Amino acid sequence: MHTKRHEQFRSTPDPAEWTTPIEPFRIAGNIYYVGTEGLSAYLIVSDRGAILLDGTLQQNAALIERNIESVGVALKDVKIVISDHAHTDHVGAIAKIKADTGAEFIASAGDRWALEHGEPRGDTTYAPMTFPPIHVDAIIGDGETKHLGNVVLTAHLTPGHTPGCTTWSMSVQDGDTSLRVVFLCSITVAGNVLVGNKAYPGIVADYRATFDRLQAMPADIVLTSHPDMSDVLGRRARRDAGDVNAFVDPTELPRIVSTARAEFEKSLAAASKPKH
Numbered sequence: 499m500h501t502k503r504h505e506q507f508r509s510t511p512d513p514a515e516w517t518t519p520i521e522p523f524r525i526a527g528n529i530y531y532v533g534t535e536g537l538s539a540y541l542i543v544s545d546r547g548a549i550l551l552d553g554t555l556q557q558n559a560a561l562i563e564r565n566i567e568s569v570g571v572a573l574k575d576v577k578i579v580i581s582d583h584a585h586t587d588h589v590g591a592i593a594k595i596k597a598d599t600g601a602e603f604i605a606s607a608g609d610r611w612a613l614e615h616g617e618p619r620g621d622t623t624y625a626p627m628t629f630p631p632i633h634v635d636a637i638i639g640d641g642e643t644k645h646l647g648n649v650v651l652t653a654h655l656t657p658g659h660t661p662g663c664t665t666w667s668m669s670v671q672d673g674d675t676s677l678r679v680v681f682l683c684s685i686t687v688a689g690n691v692l693v694g695n696k697a698y699p700g701i702v703a704d705y706r707a708t709f710d711r712l713q714a715m716p717a718d719i720v721l722t723s724h725p726d727m728s729d730v731l732g733r734r735a736r737r738d739a740g741d742v743n744a745f746v747d748p749t750e751l752p753r754i755v756s757t758a759r760a761e762f763e764k765s766l767a768a769a770s771k772p773k774h
Contacts, residue, residue, distance in 0.1 A: 520534060537588070550579045556586070557590075579604075589629055590629040606653065608660070620660065657708060678716050680719070682712070687762055692762075
């Protein structure tokens with residue numbers, strides 16, 4: 499499944515679902531969905547506070563904060579904020595949430611400039627929307643971990659969609675079962691210029707290396723920044739209807755990657771054709 503539009507264009511309004519509130523819910527173990535109908539935000543609750551992954555659009559800040567509080571976490575207990583990539587539909591609200599919580603913001607080096615300037619990097623076929631700049635308190639490298647209480651998150655650099663696109667992983671205990679959870683950074687082309695990208699000349703090699711890496715990554719649960727990319731809300735509905743393992747699908751990540759790789763190669767081939 500794919501959202502109608504996965505990036506924000508100046509000439510078109512945001513999809514309504516990007517700002518449509520939904521009731522927050524627990525996904526598995528200590529992971530909660532606190533985003534909107536069309537944009538994900540995930541809260542990971544430890545015994546020493548919580549980690550927020552993504553903030554969605556700037557205008558959703560108050561909504562996301564209410565969702566955090568509604569699952570029983572005070573804003574002051576959000577100790578760390580992270581994101582997967584520096585586009586306005588995922589980090590627009592983070593500056594406000596960071597200020598309101600006092601949380602530390604952690605990101606990869608590849609997206610630091612974009613995050614701190616409020617402007618995505620890389621040539622695109624659309625005019626990207628800016629967002630409130632976010633001060634990066636700490637840089638995390640490939641394979642490095644961040645600990646908060648009993649939670650350990652691992653960063654995996656998966657560039658392409660942005661130079662600093664970061665996929666995060668962790669293990670979660672759900673009852674008697676330990677599950678491998680992957681928070682997948684976007685891997686779609688979504689308007690990125692693939693041929694002659696002066697601002698991001700290594701984009702093609704990065705995409706291909708990312709596809710190879712993710713294809714081999716084990717994942718029992720895949721959570722994406724646009725919920726429909728991994729059918730987060732549909733799985734929630736099936737779980738609530740009695741399918742206790744609705745979120746568990748080890749075939750999901752390879753399927754998403756295979757689809758994205760094919761779409762990327764098709765886009766690259768089209769962009770590489772000689773223009774008459």
